[in-house]
Amino acid sequence: MITRADVDQAAARIEGRVRRTPVLKLDAANSPGEVWLKCEFMQLTGTFKARGAFNRILGCQERGELDPAVGIVVASGGNAGLANAHAATAAGVPATVFVPLSSPQVKVDKLRKAGAAVVQEGAEYADAYGLAVAYAEEKGAVYCHAYDQPDIAAGAGTIGLELLEQLDGVDTVLVAVGGGGLMAGVAAALEGHATVIAVEPENAPSLHAALAAGEPVDVAISGIAADSLGARRIGSIGFDVAVRTGVQSVLVSDEAIAAARTFLWENYRIVLENGAAAAYAALQCGAYVPRTDERVAVILCGANTDPAGL
Secondary structure: OHHHHHHHHHHHHHHOOOOOOOOOEOHHHHHHEEEEOHHHHHHHHHEEEHHHHHHHHHHHHOOOOOOOOOOOEEEEEOOHHHHHHHHHHHHHHOOEEEEOOOOHHHHHHHHHHHOOEEEOOOHHHHHHHHHHHHHHHHHHEOOOOOOOOHHHHHHOOOOHHHHHHHHHOOEEEEEEEEOOOOOOOOHHHHHOOOOOEEHHHHHHHHHHHHHOOOOOOOOOOOOOHHHHHHHOOHHHHHHHHHHHHEEEEEEEEEHHHHHHHHHHHHHHHHOOOHHHHHHHHHHHHHOOOOOOOEEEEEOOOOOOOOOOHH
């Protein structure tokens, strides 16, 4: 479980290490009301993950938990690995990244360029995760979870603090959900200030299924956003914060995600990976319909993609 206090602490720890990303107001003709885009795809390493990675690694250093000779290990579809490799290099420690065979080659290449030792095994994230945990236990490396650790989620939540400072009041924030770290951090940061809407692909509904079941459950994963939103089960932190803060989940189809990605490119020259486009897809396809007087922010959380597909 994390709270606003954890996010405030993370903000102080990572200040000067990450970018304060801008917000962009949508043209009235292209939005159902007042809609702002939080351009987190402009973050270091191309996704929001850098925030949690820095908070985790710097926090472990402060607490004396990190062996500088062994460093950190992470299992990742690409984005968390890239963020942790970058943060580890900045902190002066080595990084080992386990990725599933389904990871896009563009992400694997970036990992190696960032200086990480890359181990590509397993059909999906769950396989890479098991291998990374075993490596951490054997070598004594600090494990950096892709989403389900307090430091990771709290670091991601600093986006919510920035939104409170950048916008003169926000009613609702839409955020794409895979494992739930970003959603948990943002919901904790905005608790008592704004409603958080979790947007999930129909083919990867980890939070949606958990809320229906009353607990995290395994779901089948497929679809165009599986590389970044393909967690088989919502993290315990994400589930707990979602229940505590009243996060609602809406589902979007692969077709809606693709249409949103194309729309943002054609109208704003914003290049997003499919998972990041899911948050805006909820508005465009009507999965979430705001009131006419509602101020909405959409977190566009990542851009590590092949633009040739646009």
